[in-house]
Amino acid sequence: MSREGKAYRRIAVFGGIYNNYLALEATLEDTRRRGVEAVFCLGDMGAFGPHPDRVFPLLECGNVLAIQGNYDESLAIGLDNCQCGYTDPRDNTFARLSYEYTFQRTAPENKAWLSRLPTHRRVILGEHRLLMCHGSPRRINEFLWESTSPHCLLEKLCRDFAADVLLCTHTGIKWHRALDGDRHTINVGTIGRPENDGQVNVWYTLLTAGDSLEVEFVPVHYDYETLAREMEQENLPVEFIETIQTGWWTTCLEILPAKERARGKF
Numbered sequence: 001m002s003r004e005g006k007a008y009r010r011i012a013v014f015g016g017i018y019n020n021y022l023a024l025e026a027t028l029e030d031t032r033r034r035g036v037e038a039v040f041c042l043g044d045m046g047a048f049g050p051h052p053d054r055v056f057p058l059l060e061c062g063n064v065l066a067i068q069g070n071y072d073e074s075l076a077i078g079l080d081n082c083q084c085g086y087t088d089p090r091d092n093t094f095a096r097l098s099y100e101y102t103f104q105r106t107a108p109e110n111k112a113w114l115s116r117l118p119t120h121r122r123v124i125l126g127e128h129r130l131l132m133c134h135g136s137p138r139r140i141n142e143f144l145w146e147s148t149s150p151h152c153l154l155e156k157l158c159r160d161f162a163a164d165v166l167l168c169t170h171t172g173i174k175w176h177r178a179l180d181g182d183r184h185t186i187n188v189g190t191i192g193r194p195e196n197d198g199q200v201n202v203w204y205t206l207l208t209a210g211d212s213l214e215v216e217f218v219p220v221h222y223d224y225e226t227l228a229r230e231m232e233q234e235n236l237p238v239e240f241i242e243t244i245q246t247g248w249w250t251t252c253l254e255i256l257p258a259k260e261r262a263r264g265k266f
Contacts, residue, residue, distance in 0.1 A: 007124040008037045012218075013132070014204035015042035015069070015169025018192025019049030019102065021058060023202050026222035027191050028062040034206065034218075040121065042169040043069025043134040045114070046102035047082065048192055049227060049244075050234040056110045068117045069134040069170065070141040074099070075106055076115035085141040085170075088254030097237060122163075126209025128182075131163035135170040144168055144187065146175035147259035154185040165213065167205075172196075172252070173260060174203050176215050184213060191220060193240075194247040196256075196264040200224045201247075 012031040017024050031039050041064050046052045059066060068076070070083040082099040086092050119140060121132040136142035137157055144154075154177060158166055166185045173196065174189030189195065189203035201219045208214040228244045239250040248265040249256075256264070 006038075007126075008209070009126060010034075010036050010206070010208045011038045011040060011123070011125060012036045012204055012206055013040045013042065013167055013188045014191045015134070015188055016044045016047075016172060016190025016192040017041065017055055018044060018047045018190065019052045019055060020192040020202070020222075020227060021049075021051060021054035022224075022227050023191045023220060023222040024055060024058050027202075027204055027220050028058065028064070030218065030220060031062075031204075036206070038123075039064045040123075040132060041066040042132055042167065042188060043067050043117075043140075044071040044169070044190075044192070045069075046071050046075060046106060047098050048236075048240055050230040050236060052102045052106045053110060056113065065121065066117055067121055067132060067134060068114065068119050068140070071099070071102070072114040072117060073119075073140060075103060075111050076117075078111075083141050085135075085143060086252070086255055091252055091254050094237060094239065094251045098240075101234070101236065125165070125207055126213070128164040128184075128209065128213055129162065130165045130167060130207075131161055132167045134168065136168060137161040137163075137166070141170065143171050143255065144185070145171055145257050145260060146173070146177070146187070148257045149177075149185070151177070151179060155179050155181075155183060158183045158185070165207075174205065174217050176217075182212070184215070186215060189217065193243055193249075196249040196260075197247060198265065199247045200245070
């Protein structure tokens with residue numbers, strides 16, 4: 001892991017772009033209006049959506065500081081799967097379709113850029129030591145769900161990896177847990193697809209150093225109808241398109257714990 005670097009007072013963090021360049025544009029525009037000092041992406045640039053190479057110029061122009069997700073690692077080293085961590089055959093079928101589409105349409109120079117990304121980042125926000133990872137500090141594709149991650153596990157991760165605030169993504173559903181000793185675990189959400197709540201917007205996280213850590217989940221509204229049309233033109237699965245249009249997940253359902261799945265439609 002990298003050494004602790006520059007100290008900040010206000011930052012924006014998101015995960016899971018999933019080729020959704022339209023949501024990325026809208027997110028970066030919103031962060032500029034809010035006057036953040038830096039923007040961080042916790043990985044998974046590709047998957048799910050259309051036109052993967054449209055994401056990379058936006059990341060560069062927005063000076064986004066990124067880390068590798070499981071998708072990025074797979075693309076960078078040429079694996080034949082996304083390492084998404086699914087166990088259900090149906091979910092793995094859709095994961096394979098998505099990965100093959102993204103792999104074939106990601107330029108070699110962008111795969112090389114992904115290969116140079118770190119797997120973790122450490123920054124200081126006010127008096128808090130932040131550790132940014134994709135799944136967890138232990139494994140790039142570990143799922144830390146709100147309903148199944150006990151306090152003792154999250155506190156141990158913070159202690160073992162010398163962090164006051166652990167930031168992750170991978171699950172696609174945001175959450176924040178305050179722990180003992182002014183420690184926190186935050187799933188920052190994803191901007192690539194809705195979070196299975198029947199709303200078409202996506203989410204990123206705004207972190208501000210005040211008297212205590214201030215955590216705000218920020219909704220992002222973007223041109224989802226154009227994205228859906230482009231997905232259809234690219235012959236991506238109709239199940240993916242339905243999620244973009246309705247806000248309900250139609251895939252990746254079997255990995256959801258019971259409480260998270262009960263909030264969805266399917």
